Amino acid sequence: MGKSIFYNAPKLKEMDLMISESFMGDNFGLEEIKKHYPYNVTLCKKEDIDEAIRSKKENTAYLVMQPCTIRNGVFYVPTVFDAVNTTLMSAVIPSKDTLAPNAYLSTKKSYQNLNSDTMDAIHN
Numbered sequence: 142m143g144k145s146i147f148y149n150a151p152k153l154k155e156m157d158l159m160i161s162e163s164f165m166g167d168n169f170g171l172e173e174i175k176k177h178y179p180y181n182v183t184l185c186k187k188e189d190i191d192e193a194i195r196s197k198k199e200n201t202a203y204l205v206m207q208p209c210t211i212r213n214g215v216f217y218v219p220t221v222f223d224a225v226n227t228t229l230m231s232a233v234i235p236s237k238d239t240l241a242p243n244a245y246l247s248t249k250k251s252y253q254n255l256n257s258d259t260m261d262a263i264h265n
Contacts, residue, residue, distance in 0.1 A: 150231040157181040159203040177260035
């Protein structure tokens with residue numbers, strides 16, 4: 142896993158992080174997230190995140206899996222934004238070793254799932 146861009150990451154400890162249920166893998170759910178992310182977190186539907194953004198819900202952040210293309214593949218950057226003003230809170234940039242040639246270079250849905258390394262890096 143690469144480094145987290147965390148200009149605003151320390152503020153996440155005071156916010157509720159909304160994560161779409163669609164990013165959960167078979168063996169990685171809310172219990173696993175809480176082992177690696179010590180702050181408030183809510184699993185929800187994408188529509189709930191959309192509503193938080195529309196209503197500029199205070200003290201709320203949301204996670205998206207930002208697709209980025211490289212050569213003939215795609216890698217996903219877990220990125221966290223503030224729901225009030227879409228300020229970048231954190232982004233986990235894959236390391237060079239992670240990018241080639243493995244999981245991030247894929248269009249498969251399973252590579253958009255969160256894991257323990259990602260959740261550790263979001264706030265560190």
